[in-house]
Amino acid sequence: MVVKNMKQDISTASRLSVAPMMDWTDRHCRYLHRLMSHHALLYTEMVTAPALVRGGAVHLLTFNPEEHPVAVQLGGSDPVELKEATKICVDHGYDEVNLNVGCPSDRVQSGAFGAVLMKSPELVADCVTLMQEAAGDVPVTVKCRIGVDDQEPTEVLPAFVETMRAAGITRMQIHARKAWLDGLSPKQNRDIPPLDYPLAHAMKEVFPDLHLSINGGIQSLEMVEEELTYMDGVMVGRAAYHQPYDILGAADARIFGDTRVALTRHEVVLAMEDYIGRHIAEGGKVAQITKHMLGLFAGQPGARRWKRVLSEGAHKDGAGFELVKEALPA
Ligand SMILES: Cc1cc2nc3c(=O)[nH]c(=O)nc-3n(C[C@H](O)[C@H](O)[C@H](O)COP(=O)(O)O)c2cc1C
Numbered sequence: 001m002v003v004k005n006m007k008q009d010i011s012t013a014s015r016l017s018v019a020p021m022m023d024w025t026d027r028h029c030r031y032l033h034r035l036m037s038h039h040a041l042l043y044t045e046m047v048t049a050p051a052l053v054r055g056g057a058v059h060l061l062t063f064n065p066e067e068h069p070v071a072v073q074l075g076g077s078d079p080v081e082l083k084e085a086t087k088i089c090v091d092h093g094y095d096e097v098n099l100n101v102g103c104p105s106d107r108v109q110s111g112a113f114g115a116v117l118m119k120s121p122e123l124v125a126d127c128v129t130l131m132q133e134a135a136g137d138v139p140v141t142v143k144c145r146i147g148v149d150d151q152e153p154t155e156v157l158p159a160f161v162e163t164m165r166a167a168g169i170t171r172m173q174i175h176a177r178k179a180w181l182d183g184l185s186p187k188q189n190r191d192i193p194p195l196d197y198p199l200a201h202a203m204k205e206v207f208p209d210l211h212l213s214i215n216g217g218i219q220s221l222e223m224v225e226e227e228l229t230y231m232d233g234v235m236v237g238r239a240a241y242h243q244p245y246d247i248l249g250a251a252d253a254r255i256f257g258d259t260r261v262a263l264t265r266h267e268v269v270l271a272m273e274d275y276i277g278r279h280i281a282e283g284g285k286v287a288q289i290t291k292h293m294l295g296l297f298a299g300q301p302g303a304r305r306w307k308r309v310l311s312e313g314a315h316k317d318g319a320g321f322e323l324v325k326e327a328l329p330a
Pocket of ligand 1: 022045073103175190215217237
């Protein structure tokens with residue numbers, strides 16, 4: 001299961017990635033996404049270094065071998081703890097370890113993780129230096145914002161990227177908007193601060209040797225293709241979750257030049273049967289998987305009925321794959 005030395009493959013895979021999203025991009029979601037694209041890079045939800053190192057929560061790292069290439073995202077700000085957490089992740093077989101410097105939630109702020117670290121680039125450099133020591137051949141990457149609070153992005157972002165580069169980081173993901181740490185909720189922080197794509201594009205001009213992905217507000221595969229004319233990679237969050245087939249269904253052909261015939265939406269659903277069966281046999285609930293499938297038919301005839309039948313039926317006792325078949329649009 002452990003696939004190492006994927007540096008080259010991973011940077012190709014990161015031409016299109018699905019963003020880390022708490023409660024959303026769990027292993028079931030990633031398994032589903034992988035059925036639609038062989039190539040896109042898939043990120044886990046954030047796992048905190050203290051949870052792994054002090055809390056022993058290594059079960060959070062379980063993933064299906066089919067998910068490769070798969071990157072784990074860590075949260076933390078203690079270099080030694082992040083080093084230990086990185087070692088644990090690499091031993092689990094992840095293809096990349098990513099550090100979260102973008103998440104503005106309260107819980108994360110109180111532990112001095114996430115976006116607040118935009119204010120402490122030297123500390124982030126210490127973190128990634130030790131993380132890279134532990135990671136060996138496995139790449140360490142950083143997902144950041146363009147700034148926080150009253151920072152001036154045109155000054156802060158290039159300085160931050162340069163500090164990462166000096167610390168040996170070669171690939172980053174830039175969520176192209178600021179985070180406001182006071183006054184905005186995490187959800188508002190994904191919508192209200194304006195996007196600044198030109199600033200992200202400018203980073204590619206200033207740092208042509210780095211592999212830079214843009215994130216934030218990418219809604220379609222056409223937008224992915226457009227952004228790839230400026231950037232090395234595009235990371236898609238909410239659109240990939242809510243309309244997975246629109247983003248991933250044709251991605252292998254259009255983004256990665258893989259002309260194998262992709263599964264249709266119906267085939268993707270049918271391909272989940274064994275997976276759902278195994279999950280239920282192990283004591284799991286169908287709803288834990290079907291919640292990620294609600295958007296599969298987004299924009300298609302029958303999409304509303306599909307969502308309704310799945311969401312109403314999934315919590316009933318004994319619900320299994322028959323429910324999914326019942327919900328399948330004609
Ligand atoms: C439900 C949800 C959970 C998220 N959790 C994380 C997270 O754990 N780590 C992280 O770096 N970003 C997280 N994000 C932010 C996304 O990774 C992404 O940066 C953001 O949604 C902007 O991209 P988008 O406009 O394509 O959705 C989350 C976003 C959502 C919607």
